[in-house]
Amino acid sequence: MTMHLVRGMSTINSKKRRVNRKPGQAAALAKHDEWLRKNGVHPDQLKKERKCSGNSIPNYQSTCQSVKTSDTVTAIQGKKAAKSYSGDYIIGLATLHKSNTVPVGRGDDPKSYSQMRRN
Secondary structure (H helix, E strand, C coil): CCCCCCCCCCCCCCCCCCCCCCCCHHHHHHHHHHHHHHHCCCHHHHHHCCCCCCCCCCCCCCCCCCCCCCCCCCCCCCCCCCCCCCCCCEEEEEECCCCCEEEEECCCCHHHHHCCCCC
16 A cells, blocks of 8 residues: 655655746845845845844943952851750650650640640
């Protein structure tokens, strides 16, 4: 069984089709090209121009010497010491209601935390 390609959907069609132009179209195209050249927007004229996006790079050079800056890099200080509680009021942590961690103080009743009661 052979596979046929539908006309217009062919990928192997290399035949050039002749373009049917209406009479007077060449004159209209020449007139249009003349108008484009007169206004400076003909493709040939646009290729010669230097393209510019309109954005420019700002000048970051310092012209004012009133504020002095430094280019030196300081030494790395290292990791900060971990903070720990050094008082004597809080004696521990307890889990109250729905995984809520609360501090347990010296005067608190630990049984209330173990029964998960709210005050």
